Amino acid sequence: xxxxxxxxxNSPILMIDDDVKLCRLVxxxxxxxxxxxxxxxxxxxxxxxxxxKEFQAVILDVMLPETNGFEVLKQLRTFSSVPVLMLTALGxxxxxxxxxxxxxxxxxxxxxxxxELLARLRAVTRRSQIAAEQTPLETExxxxxxxxxxxxxxxxxxxxxxxxxxxxEFDLLLCLARFKGRILDRxxxxxxIAGREYDVFDRSIDVHISSLRRKLCDDPKNPRYIKxxxxxxxxxxx
Numbered sequence: 001x002x003x004x005x006x007x008x009x010n011s012p013i014l015m016i017d018d019d020v021k022l023c024r025l026v027x028x029x030x031x032x033x034x035x036x037x038x039x040x041x042x043x044x045x046x047x048x049x050x051x052x053k054e055f056q057a058v059i060l061d062v063m064l065p066e067t068n069g070f071e072v073l074k075q076l077r078t079f080s081s082v083p084v085l086m087l088t089a090l091g092x093x094x095x096x097x098x099x100x101x102x103x104x105x106x107x108x109x110x111x112x113x114x115x116e117l118l119a120r121l122r123a124v125t126r127r128s129q130i131a132a133e134q135t136p137l138e139t140e141x142x143x144x145x146x147x148x149x150x151x152x153x154x155x156x157x158x159x160x161x162x163x164x165x166x167x168x169e170f171d172l173l174l175c176l177a178r179f180k181g182r183i184l185d186r187x188x189x190x191x192x193i194a195g196r197e198y199d200v201f202d203r204s205i206d207v208h209i210s211s212l213r214r215k216l217c218d219d220p221k222n223p224r225y226i227k228x229x230x231x232x233x234x235x236x237x238x
Contacts, residue, residue, distance in 0.1 A: 011125055012053070013037045016046035016072065017061040017087065026059070029114045035121065043067035043075075050080055056125045059117075060104075062088035062095065070102055077103040081154070083124035083167050087112070100207040103166045124167070142177040144236060145224060147216065149177050158216060168193065169212050172205070176226060181238035183229045209234060 013035045015023050023039040030037055038055075040046035043064050050058065058076070062069035073084060083105045088095055096107045105124045108117060141150045148157045154170055156163040165173065171193035176184065184192070186205045209226060212218075218225045227235045 011035050011056045013057050013059065013121070013125075014040060014046060014049055014055045015059040016040045016043065016064065016069070017059070018042065018065055019061070026114075026117070030118065030121070033118060043069070043072035046072060047075055050076055050082060055082055057083045057085060057121060059085050059087060059121070061110075062086060062099070070098060073099065073102045073104060077164055077166070079164070081164060081166055081170065085117075085120055085124055097207055100204055101211050103169075103211065105166055105168050142174070142180075144177060144180060144238075147225065149174055163215055165212070165215065166208075169208055169215070172208055173212055176234065176236040180236045183232050183235045185233035188233070 011034060013030065015026055015037055017023050017039070018041045020039075020041060023037075023041070027037040027039070038049065040049050044067065046058070046060070049055075060069050060073060064072065069086060069088070073086070076082070076084070084103065085106045085108060086099045086104045087108055087110050088099075089110045099107050106120050108120055141148055141152075143149070146159045147163075149170075150156075151174055154167075156165055156170065156173065172189065175189060175192040179192075189205055210220075213220055213223075213226055216225055220226075220228060223237060225237055227237050229235055
């Protein structure tokens, strides 16, 4: 039996889903574990809430009326890097990849168990807590080419312009920057950005790297920043 042993007391979570009953069930389940859940039943309402208030994570349904979850996520990522856990009734792997490429941090089918939802939610919110508890060693700013990565503020600037990244994308870029010029395989990246307690699956690293490249306008065939080392991993170009 799961017990309330986590430290997420009163952690604000936003659930964007038109299924009112499901929102209530999730709220009733998560609140004893320290999560304070707010609900929005349309994409526009959800976007407004994220703009008006700070949340530790967003649970976002794909099959929303009027504006689907993918479009909501695209708009959300233009102004926020809040961790997003996507829910979908569709089991197709392509839907999962689309969500990750747009900027989702994790993905869960709507057939999820409450235990699995809790585990995934704890994983994505823990990254935010780690960012807030950085040690002095983690407050450096790392620059390469025309990009500056600030570990303290979790901001990325390219030619003076802010680049909006998800929490996981930022952690990946920071890890690559700290090991600039060294090849990092997927296992090393997983260890560095999350540790074994996080539910980040191996091949999703490739999807997040692809998204990073797109946001940095980095051509994988002629990379300025992130180079693929075939059968080995990735390296930030020194």
